[in-house]
Amino acid sequence: MKIHFIAIGGSAMHNLALALHNKGEEVTGSDDEIFDPSKRRLASKGLLPEEYGWFPEKLTKDVDAVILGMHAKEDNPELLKAKDLGLTIYSYPEFLYEQSKDKTRVVIGGSHGKTTITSMILHVMHYHDKEVDYMVGAQLEGFDTMVHLTTENDFIVLEGDEYLSSPIDRRPKFHLYKPNIALLSGIAWDHINVFPTYENYVQQFEIFLTEITNGGAIIYNEEDAEVKRVVEENTATIKKYPYTTPEYIIENGQTLLETPEGEMPIEIFGKHNLNNLEGARWICQLMGVDADDFYEAISTFKGASKRLELIAEASSSVAYKDYAHSPSKVRATTQAVKNQFPEKKLVACLELHTYSSLNPEFLSEYKGALDAADKAVVFYSPHAVMIKGLQDIKQEQIEAAFDRKDLIVFTNPVDFKTYLHTQDFKNTSLLLMSSGNYGGLDFDEVKSYLV
Structure with missing residues (x-):
C-alpha cells in the first residue's frame, strides 16, 4: 500500500508510520514542525519530510490511504486535496481497526492506568516470546516502536484513549476499535475541553462497552464505583470479570506481592499499580498465559516510561x-x-x-x-x-x-x-x-x- 500521513511528526503518528514502513508499506508524510525523538526516528528510516509544511501535490490518485493526525486542522491543504481526489481518509484509530479486523482485539480503557496495564501485558508476552501486534502510549524497554503491525499475529493489544480521533472525527479513539476483550481500569473526569461535564465524560465509557463484540469479555476494576456501576448496568451479551487489588506488603522500601507460591518481590510499587497488575493478569489469562508464567514475567517489569x-x-x-x-x-x-x-x-x-x-x-x-x-x-x-x-x-x-x-x-x-x-x-x-x-x-x- 501507498500511505500518506498528514501530521506525521506526532508521537502516535510517527510510531504508526514506522510500524507500516517496517511492515513493507510505502510511507510518505508531511508536517509543519517535527521535534525529537520523532524527528530522529523518522530520519533513521528515510521518512522525515524534506521540508516542513503542507504540500497538496503529494496527494495523488495512486495513494491508497491517507491517515489524518490531530495536529492538522480541518482546512489543511493536504486534507482538502485528499477530499477532492476522493481518497480514503482514516483517523489514527480507524486505520488501526482496519489493520486488525481479522485479529482478536484487546483494548485497555480507563481514565488512568491504560499505558501501564498495556505495558505490563506486552512485557509478559515479550518475556515468554509470544508475538502480538500492539499500540501503546509509551516507549517500552525491549521494544523498538510504540506500534507493531503484522499480517500473521493473532492478537493485537491496543491502549484505548478516550481523546478525539481526528479533526474531522470527533469520536473518542476507543470507540472505534470494537474489542473482543476489553478492560476498564477507572473513570475520573478528564479532558474538560472536550467533555464539559462529568456526565458527558462517563457516557463515553458507557458507549465503549456497547462496542465490545457480541460474546466478548470485559475485565473491570470493581473497586472503582463508577466503573462497577457502568459495567454492571450494561445489558449487552458479554462476559464480565471483576478484579480487585491483590494482597501485598511493603518491607524496607520493597513491595512484596502475595502469590499462590508465596511473597514475590516486584519492581513497581503503589496500590494503583498493584491494581493495574491484577487487571493485566486477567487479560494475560484470556490471552493464554497462566498465573505462574504471568508472575514469573511481571516480577521483572520495571514500569512504563515516565510512569513512577x-x-x-x-x-x-x-x-x-x-x-x-x-x-x-x-x-x-x-x-x-x-x-x-x-x-x-x-x-x-x-x-x-x-x-x-x-x-x-x-x-x-x-x-x-x-x-x-x-x-x-x-x-x-x-x-x-x-x-x-x-x-x-x-x-x-x-x-x-x-x-x-x-x-x-x-x-x-x-x-x-x-x-x-x-x-x-x-x-x-x-x-x-x-x-x-x-x-x-x-x-x-x-x-x-x-x-
Missing part, C-alpha cells in the same frame, strides 16, 4: 518522575510514594499543564490530591494558560483548589528550579509529576540535588 520512573537515588534520598496530571492519578501517585518510603519526607511537585488542569472550573477536582506530601508544590505557566486561550488563573485560586494552606506555588521556571536546588533533600523522596517539563527543567540535573 526512578530518575535519581542517593544514600538517603530518591527522586521519581511521573506523567500524573489528572486529580485521581496525582492523589494515587503521591500516596504510593509516601507509603513506599514512610520514613522519608515527601516533597511532591505538580505541574498544571493540560487543558483540564489549567481550567478554573476544573481546579476544584484537585482538592486533597497532594495531602500525602509533607511539602506540596504546584507549578504552572501563565504563558501556557494564554497560549491555550484559557482564563487567567490566580495563585489564590490554586491555593483554594488544593485546600492546603502551606501549598507553595511557582509561576516562573527559574524560581522553581532555584527552589529545588536550594532544598535539603536528606532523607527525602522527591516526586515530580507532570505531562510537561516545568518550563525547561533538566531532569538529569535533579541527580545533583540529592544526598
Whole structure:
C-alpha cells in the first residue's frame, strides 16, 4: 500500500508510520514542525519530510490511504486535496481497526492506568516470546516502536484513549476499535475541553462497552464505583470479570506481592499499580498465559516510561518522575510514594499543564490530591494558560483548589528550579509529576540535588 500521513511528526503518528514502513508499506508524510525523538526516528528510516509544511501535490490518485493526525486542522491543504481526489481518509484509530479486523482485539480503557496495564501485558508476552501486534502510549524497554503491525499475529493489544480521533472525527479513539476483550481500569473526569461535564465524560465509557463484540469479555476494576456501576448496568451479551487489588506488603522500601507460591518481590510499587497488575493478569489469562508464567514475567517489569520512573537515588534520598496530571492519578501517585518510603519526607511537585488542569472550573477536582506530601508544590505557566486561550488563573485560586494552606506555588521556571536546588533533600523522596517539563527543567540535573 501507498500511505500518506498528514501530521506525521506526532508521537502516535510517527510510531504508526514506522510500524507500516517496517511492515513493507510505502510511507510518505508531511508536517509543519517535527521535534525529537520523532524527528530522529523518522530520519533513521528515510521518512522525515524534506521540508516542513503542507504540500497538496503529494496527494495523488495512486495513494491508497491517507491517515489524518490531530495536529492538522480541518482546512489543511493536504486534507482538502485528499477530499477532492476522493481518497480514503482514516483517523489514527480507524486505520488501526482496519489493520486488525481479522485479529482478536484487546483494548485497555480507563481514565488512568491504560499505558501501564498495556505495558505490563506486552512485557509478559515479550518475556515468554509470544508475538502480538500492539499500540501503546509509551516507549517500552525491549521494544523498538510504540506500534507493531503484522499480517500473521493473532492478537493485537491496543491502549484505548478516550481523546478525539481526528479533526474531522470527533469520536473518542476507543470507540472505534470494537474489542473482543476489553478492560476498564477507572473513570475520573478528564479532558474538560472536550467533555464539559462529568456526565458527558462517563457516557463515553458507557458507549465503549456497547462496542465490545457480541460474546466478548470485559475485565473491570470493581473497586472503582463508577466503573462497577457502568459495567454492571450494561445489558449487552458479554462476559464480565471483576478484579480487585491483590494482597501485598511493603518491607524496607520493597513491595512484596502475595502469590499462590508465596511473597514475590516486584519492581513497581503503589496500590494503583498493584491494581493495574491484577487487571493485566486477567487479560494475560484470556490471552493464554497462566498465573505462574504471568508472575514469573511481571516480577521483572520495571514500569512504563515516565510512569513512577526512578530518575535519581542517593544514600538517603530518591527522586521519581511521573506523567500524573489528572486529580485521581496525582492523589494515587503521591500516596504510593509516601507509603513506599514512610520514613522519608515527601516533597511532591505538580505541574498544571493540560487543558483540564489549567481550567478554573476544573481546579476544584484537585482538592486533597497532594495531602500525602509533607511539602506540596504546584507549578504552572501563565504563558501556557494564554497560549491555550484559557482564563487567567490566580495563585489564590490554586491555593483554594488544593485546600492546603502551606501549598507553595511557582509561576516562573527559574524560581522553581532555584527552589529545588536550594532544598535539603536528606532523607527525602522527591516526586515530580507532570505531562510537561516545568518550563525547561533538566531532569538529569535533579541527580545533583540529592544526598
